[in-house]
């Protein structure tokens with residue numbers, strides 16, 4: 244694994260316009276070049292074709308507010324921001340339940356059954372953003388968010404991200420799923436002045 248500081252051009256790519264995002268990205272992601280984002284199990288609760296949404300807590304579930312932003316990089320050099328990447332996100336609620344606790348196409352479910360799931364598309368700078376609530380850890384699983392990224396000319400990846408400040412916790416050490424996640428999938432969440440837990444995810448896709 245190659246460790247290096249962010250160069251100014253790279254910092255401008257991966258950190259977006261806000262100082263908060265830049266601080267988060269610099270500490271969590273930019274110091275480490277992980278290469279293409281590693282895959283992790285899809286799990287039993289992926290619902291396909293959910294609605295496009297930035298705020299994915301459409302049913303108003305209770306919990307600590309969370310905002311996850313990120314960037315998707317790829318291309319010939321592996322570091323070019325990719326526009327138009329389809330990003331799927333899903334996670335459980337503050338009690339450990341998915342909505343629904345099921346999978347398949349979204350048409351199988353009533354709209355009221357769908358929550359904490361969304362889809363988006365990266366902008367011209369390769370950026371994405373989702374607002375939600377912090378998921379619980381459940382069963383033997385460490386706290387996690389599920390993701391799927393699909394971009395033209397690149398290999399799609401289904402993966403999971405984790406909380407850096409929970410790495411090495413009993414919950415983490417007792418979770419035998421995805422034991423070797425690379426550093427870039429351990430997001431350095433920080434709570435901002437408004438009480439929102441913010442994290443930044445730098446994703447890299449390999450060319451097909």
Ligand SMILES: [Fe+2]
Pocket residue numbers: 286335384387389
């Ligand atoms: Fe899960």
